[in-house]
Amino acid sequence: MHLLLIEDDLDLGADLQRALAGHGLTSEWVRGVHHARTLTDDRDTLPYACVLLDLGLPDGDGLALLRTWRRDGFALPVIVLTARDGVASRVDGLDAGADDYVVKPAAPEEVASRVRAVTRRAAGQASAVWSVGRLHVDTRRREVRADGFVVPLSPKEFLIVAELARHPGEVVAKHRLTRALAPLGEPLELSALEWHIHNLRRKLGDDCIRTVRGVGYGLGE
Incomplete structure (x- = not known):
């Protein structure tokens, strides 16, 4: 954060x-x-x-x-x-x-x-574990569970999920995500962000992250 x-x-x-x-x-x-x-x-x-x-x-x-x-x-x-x-x-x-x-x-x-x-x-959450759809994001342990099972994520993959979870029901712009992933340096390249999103869908399921073309990404439906 x-x-x-x-x-x-x-x-x-x-x-x-x-x-x-x-x-x-x-x-x-x-x-x-x-x-x-x-x-x-x-x-x-x-x-x-x-x-x-x-x-x-x-x-x-x-x-x-x-x-x-x-x-x-x-x-x-x-x-x-x-x-x-x-x-x-x-x-x-x-x-x-x-x-x-x-x-x-x-x-x-x-x-x-x-x-x-x-x-x-x-973010409208009641505890350090944020629930969005079938995902549970533990902001203290920096851990994500899908359907109750811990999913191994890289540090940047966790940051993407956490940033999306901070805006439940919203679409987070791509440029905002790239900045959040590298807050102390140059923003991440869009191609690198898309690669991380691809990997997250492979690990969490295709339905966990939705794309709004030309805008950005959101969690769940």
């Missing part, structure tokens, strides 16, 4: 990014409002599953950024991660549209758990 981390403190940002990677969460780290806006302007190609947002930023207020995002229909889960621990600050953050509010310092394992929780809720 790939995150957008917005944190101005150099030491804290580096430590948190490194610690979250140990929990299977990659991230793109920026230190200000302007850079965050630039990265989230194109909503159709966002590679992020969740945003971790500090409030006290050098070029603006994180809370104002959050309000602007929600006003503009930005639906990505956002966790406020801040040193502001007052009740009024928590209420303001949640009322502005935050999905969760975490006071620093926070243990990385707690932050990772909260990320899994908000992304699970956003």
Whole structure:
């Protein structure tokens, strides 16, 4: 899972990014409002599953950024991660549209758990095991079961299934999938994505992944 981390403190940002990677969460780290806006302007190609947002930023207020995002229909889960621990600050953050509010310092394992929780809720799932049709996607174990049996998948194959499972009933655009598969580098070639989809159908069954020509892929019917 790939995150957008917005944190101005150099030491804290580096430590948190490194610690979250140990929990299977990659991230793109920026230190200000302007850079965050630039990265989230194109909503159709966002590679992020969740945003971790500090409030006290050098070029603006994180809370104002959050309000602007929600006003503009930005639906990505956002966790406020801040040193502001007052009740009024928590209420303001949640009322502005935050999905969760975490006071620093926070243990990385707690932050990772909260990320899994908000992304699970956003996907309409009740636990760490996401059920879509006959597939069960365990986001903690990074494991996929089909009809109750574990299916051996490569890391990229798992990422494809997990990304599709985050959008149940929807079609995920090809360019969004290629970006999600290589969040820290150049997007995957479309031919490589199609090869992975071919392999997934062979392993999971032809009916598990549907193609909408010219658009992308979805799970199940």
